[in-house]
Amino acid sequence: MLQKNMYFCYHNGMNNLIRIKSGVSGLDDMFNGGLIKGSSVLLAGPSGTGKTMLGLQFIKEGLFLKENCVFISMVKDPADVLKYYDVLNVDWDKYINNKKLSLLYFNAAEIDRMIFRLKKIFSKSNIDRAVIDGLPCAVKPGYLVKIRTMINFFKDKHATSYFVTAVSEKNKEVTFDNASFPEMFNSIVLLKQKEEKNEYLKTIALLKAEGIIYDTKIRKVEIGRNGFKVKTVLDKEVMRAPAGSAPVIQLGNDIFLKSKKVEEYLINTFKEKFPQAIIDKPKSSLRYDLENIINDVKKDMGIFTLKFEDVYRLAKDDLLVSLDDYIEKKKFFKGSVEACTFKEKIFGIPDDASCRCLIYRKDLLDKHSVKVPSTWEEMVKAAQYITQKENKSKIAGLLFYNRKNWMSDTFMELLWSNGGNIFDEKGNINVSNKAALESLKFIQDLIYKFKVVPAGFNSQLFYEGRCVFFIATSYAYKEIINGEIPWRIKKILKPSLVSKLALAPLPQMKKNSRNFKILSGSAYCITKNTKDIKSAIMFLKLLTSEKTMRALELKAGHPFPSRVKLWKDKEILWQKPYYAQAEGIMEKYMIPYQSIENYKTINVVIQNETLKVLDRSKPIVDVLLGLESEIKVINKRCKDHERIAKKIIDYLELNYNRQIKLKDISAEVKLNAHYLEKIFKMQTNDTIFEYLIDLRIKKARELLEDTSNNVNEVAYKVGYSDAGYFSKLFKRKTRHTPSNYKLI
Incomplete structure (x- = not known):
């Protein structure tokens, strides 16, 4: 997926100028697409206007x-400066320790040494x-030469540099003591306050931006929990309803499917x-596949629910409203908040969270005095012991809930719990490692060596009451005990089974080791195209x-529930005593779509390849080598596709x-028209021409x-x-005619 927050290139005559993002909402729009890489920017303004915060963003x-x-400070120790900017939600020490951020402290007289x-x-x-930070603008001519040397040094190294300086404000006008000083910089950003x-x-304004057709208007600035934000024309449109109008609440994709009574209470x-509020609900249920969800959120969708992985995907595509200011993080399960976070901003208020756990026959464990x-x-031994004792019943020891990608999830969870991963410390793909080999071998041994998992993997046995242990999600457990399972399963469900089941965390690979699970769940979100945000x-x-x-x-x-207080609510526990297990079940979690590039595609490949281990149709070593090779191909192909899509965007x-035809783009990118349309989608x-309409x-x-x-x-x-x-x-696209839009 092409990240819309990445830099892009455009050609201007003989120059190839690369744009980069400033990290400040609204500022890139003022620069008409971002800063030019390798340029020098002067951030000037009186004390208290947010200059340092803008630089740190x-x-x-x-x-x-x-x-x-x-980060260079010419005023005080830069480490002390960073202490006062935890509002930006950055673990500065982490980046200092891994050498991604360097701190230097010099005064103006030490530029040569710097x-x-x-x-x-x-x-x-x-x-x-x-x-x-802290560059003096009232300097002698000799120092100007040194400052110019420093500017040119960064420019020669293709590093984009911000120079932060305090200026005086006389008669409501900001002045520089030396007229030559501002001329040295490619761009000048002026901050003021009144x-x-x-x-x-x-307020913020651009006094200068070489090589860019830039916004010359003075813009208002907000400094809040998310740092520095420039208010643009888009903010006027999306952050308020038209003047004098009634509040409009749009409710999408059956968010009150759980309880119509709660819906009535909230609306009332x-x-x-x-x-005068207008409550706008969809006439029909929305589809839940991601492609259709993306199409829906580009319309006036309002408040809706998304799976965690889709929150991340749509936030990455800049389709969701940031909800950082509207959530008390400490009151929610940490993993749920992380799952709804993209680039340190929260784009969903978590509703529920789940992961795989161990569902077991409490009656059988009690009968044979076996601990959970x-x-x-321990589980292998318990399964072997109980199945041996219950031999006449012909029960299975262990089964997995046979849902989509169950084998991939099992392999990844065992791999992480075994201290491994599919890439090494340097970030290179490395699936054929010892931990991966042990994990796949163990899954195979459950069938052929320990004989606790039947070769057919028939999960129907569990619903018939003929299995000791069952690995599934906590949601699957709830469906079983509440009778919410599909009719085809309900027909075979043994009624007496429900009262005999209990819930526990997944077993660890070794005693006192970690047992990672893939976290899933859903969250409430708001699309940026909502009528009245x-x-x-x-x-x-x-x-x-x-x-x-x-x-x-x-x-x-x-x-x-993602609100942790509800895990211990007495009335809720009386209804759902298994909620007491929530903390233990979800204690160690992984969010792979955030940490593994192209995870959705890779997950399908892992599922298809690792299944070959179950029937021994392919040696484990060959499976891992083949998997490693396929993942490398996927990552390369995705990068190639991203590069092609980026070229198309640059052209647009x-x-x-101008009037653009598909054959023009095809000639520019040097690819077959049908192929590039498919890649872009x-x-x-988006189709190429839908993207073009949005751009226009x-x-x-x-x-x-x-x-x-x-x-x-x-x-x-x-x-x-x-x-x-x-x-x-x-x-x-905007719900306004062009003439009315000018009046907003």
Whole structure:
């Protein structure tokens, strides 16, 4: 999947300028797509305007993109500076320890020595981003030469540099004591503040941006829990409903499937405060496959639920609203919060969380005085002992819930618990390792050596009451005891079985070792295309409050609720005593789609290959070698596809104001038209021309900010010769006519 927050290239004559992201919401829009890599930027403004925070967000963005960064302070120890910026939610020590972030402390008189130190750093690894904080602008001419030397040093190394300086504000105008000083930089960002209605209003403006058609307007700035944010025209559109209108709440994909009574309570409670509120619910249930979800969220979808992995995917595609300011993280299960996080921002309020666990026949363990096993060795012995004693009943020792990718999940969980992974410490693919070999061999031994798993893997035996241990999710356990299983299974379910089952954490590979599980679950999200985001957030806060989530658990609910307090709620435990096991079951978890590139595709390959171990149709070593080879091919192919999609986007960015045909793009990218359409769809979940429409509408919104531009001119500038057709498209995408949009 092509990350929309990555840099892109465009060609300007003989120059090949690479754009990079600033890490500050709204600032890249002002630069018309991002900063130019290798350029120098002067951040200037009076004290208290957020200069240092803006610079550190620039470094934060680089660190998350695995770039090398340096933070230089000319005022105080940089380590002390970082202590006061934990609001940015960055583990600075982690990046310092792994050498991705270097800290230097020099004063203005030591620039020569500073450059010498930088040369030593560059000799070991390249630096991509640099921030120099506390640069004096009132300097003698001799120092100007040294500063220019430092600017050129970074430029020669293709490092993008921020120089932060404090300036005085006289007669409401920011001035530089030396007129030559600002001329040395490629771009100048000016921060100011003024008193308005008993508070200081902060603003940002670009005074200069060489080689860029940039935004010349003064923009408002917000500094909050997520750091520095520039308010743009898009914020006006999405963060409030049209003036004077009633709140509009859009509820998507059956979010109240659990309880219609809770739905009525929430809607009535909200309408008590906002009597004119409009509650907009879908006429039919939405489809749950990811491709259709992505198509839906590009419409006016509102509040909806997503699986954890889909939250991450859609956040990566910039389709969801950040909900950082609307969640009390400490009150939620840590893993759920992590699963809904992308680049340190939360894009979903967790609802429930689950992972695989051990469902066992409590009656059989009690009958034969066998303790609940805590290791795989203990479980094998317990299964062998009980099946031997119950020989007349012909019961199985262990079965797995035979759902999609169950074998892949089993292999990965055993591999992690055995101290292994599918890549080495350097990040290289390495599946044919000792831990992987042991893990697959153990799965095979469960069938052929220990004989506790029947060769057919028929999970039907468990529902018939003919199995001791069953590995499945906690959700599967809930379905069984509540009789919510599919009819085909309900027909064979032995009624007396329900009261005999109990729940426990998955066994460990070895005593006192880790037993990792893949975490799954769902969360409430808000799409960026929601009509009235402000009202949606108010409703979401009510929906995800402790009172509401408790009511949902008492009416229905899935194991386990993400609010940890509910695990120990007496009334809930009286209904669902197995919730007491939640902490132990989910104690060690993995979120593979965040840590393993292209995991969704790789997971399918692992499933298909490792299944060959069960029937011994292929030696384990050959399975692992083949798996390693296939994963390498997948990663290479994905990178090639990403590069192709990026080329197409670059072409569209350059030519959106022209009439574009598929054959033009095909000639530019030098690929068959059908093939590149397929690749682009795979990488962006958009067709090329739907992407082009979105791009043109985005450019049109920017042009409509300038009220001197009429609709016909804007239509022509973004590639439409027919203003009427453009207006229809614009309204379909923004819910406003171009003329009305100018008035927002």
